[in-house]
Amino acid sequence: MTTTQQFAQQTKKLIDDLKSVCANYGLGNDGNEFKIITQVFLYKFLNDKFVYEIKQLDKRIGNAKNWEAALNKLSDDEYEMLKMQLKESTAHIKKDHYISTLFARQNEPNFADIFDSTLVDIARDNSDIFSVLTGGGEKIVLFENLSKYVTDKRDDFCKAIVNKLTGFSFEHIFNEKFDFYATIFEYLIKDYNTNSGGKYAEYFTPHAVAKIMARCLVPKKNGRKVQNVTCYDPSAGSGTLLMNLAHEIGEDKCTIYSQDISQKSSGLLRLNLILNNLVHSIHNIIKGNTILEPYHKKDNGKLEQFDYIVSNPPFKLDFSDYSKDLESKENHDRFFAGVPKIPEKKKESMAIYLMFLQHIIYSLKAKGKAAVVVPTGFITAQSGIDMKIRQKLVNEKMLAGVVSMPSNIFANTGTNVSILFIDKTNKEDVVLIDASNLGTTVKDGKNQKTVLSHTEEDQIISTFNNKEAVDDFSVVVSYEDIASKNYSLSAGQYFEVKIEHVDISCDEFKSKMNDFTNCLDKLFSESTKLERVIKKQLSGLNYE
Structure with a gap:
């Protein structure tokens, strides 16, 4: 040992x-x-x-x-x-x-x-x-x-x-280094960072998701060039995404900023920062409501903007108590696509992640990059706020790509998720990856979860960073292509339908056609016989 x-x-x-x-x-x-x-x-x-x-x-x-x-x-x-x-x-x-x-x-x-x-x-x-x-x-x-x-x-x-x-x-x-303390931290909080605590429950983002997000945002070939940057998570939880991102950049090359409504999460994030040599960022951890009262602001009162943003926002949360306040004039630019309507019966079904996503886009610097976990349904929704956000990302050319993850990558939710990558500097092609068929299903307590191997994680990261098109796995498309497909970000909708061709001789072709003709003649003959039998049976039916 x-x-x-x-x-x-x-x-x-x-x-x-x-x-x-x-x-x-x-x-x-x-x-x-x-x-x-x-x-x-x-x-x-x-x-x-x-x-x-x-x-x-x-x-x-x-x-x-x-x-x-x-x-x-x-x-x-x-x-x-x-x-x-x-x-x-x-x-x-x-x-x-x-x-x-x-x-x-x-x-x-x-x-x-x-x-x-x-x-x-x-x-x-x-x-x-x-x-x-x-x-x-x-x-x-x-x-x-x-x-x-x-x-x-x-x-x-x-x-x-x-x-x-x-x-x-x-x-x-x-x-x-990072890997040692990440393992210790996960072991330390494994019994406390669960969804048993009600509507502000924290969810531990799987390492595979955090790793893919960080390494696609900061490719190894560019890692050494990143210096003195700001990293932000508006729904930080215990900080898994931020720690992975900081590790890829270098803990001494970045400053962490966060906000989360949960005091418990903020305390755990502080512990994570201490373990991972990021004490200099603790004063930037804020316990508060990011959507209603974003804390990080410039001297002129406008929201701070960041070089990198990572987030696994809540998908469902009742914010009906303050949703009207979000429609104010001062929030018009931040929530450019609008505020979801409040369902009469299922208030917690409101798509709160759409508010976080708009906030993230607004909070990016001119050359900023972001990675956000979204429900896979977001990438193909045909109307509403989802569509408006995708249109902005495509029309203003600030999209890097999407990775659709396997089902049950999160053991505690059945919602299929994708990772949306935003990059304000990417004015050319976009990478769409369908990784839904990867992974191995394992038992996690009472739930099933899908686990990616290191090879599969690296496959996703390499394909994304190299912008590779791989049959039935990934496509590289233009912004124009996406607009023509009703702004769909699903890789599957761009896969080519392939028809295999086999070379045969003229005699082989005639033989096959003759076989088809004989087969049809036989079927037609049997059909005629069946027709007679049915008519005969029907004629023998009486009311009595």
């Missing part, structure tokens, strides 16, 4: 141990369990990273047999000077806030209060860097009082938590 695999195993065990503690104190499957698990995990991660960075800055501490004793020998001024040299992405932690300090104090009276105050103090001391903002400007800090979620034996609960944090250190894995 490699060192990386070993630490991945230890990290997952830590997560399982924390869940076990919660279960033992009555919090298993409790709505607050995910807050405890994610915040304690983050405390452990930030504590170990702080120690790691301090050891890198001062080799005396790094080489000491007891780093904490060596660190405690520093005067307060020396300690503060050392903290000032830390990277901006490293949380500042006081001497009495270490995990080792808590471990040593666990038998003191009212230990739950000591534990809670430690986390709250760290959150306060680092609020400028690590806080998520609400649309109204309020700060959502890193940590809160966690023992309040336990009805009794609060001290014992906090002791059990701290004892799980001392088994190993993250120090050896801070140099790991």
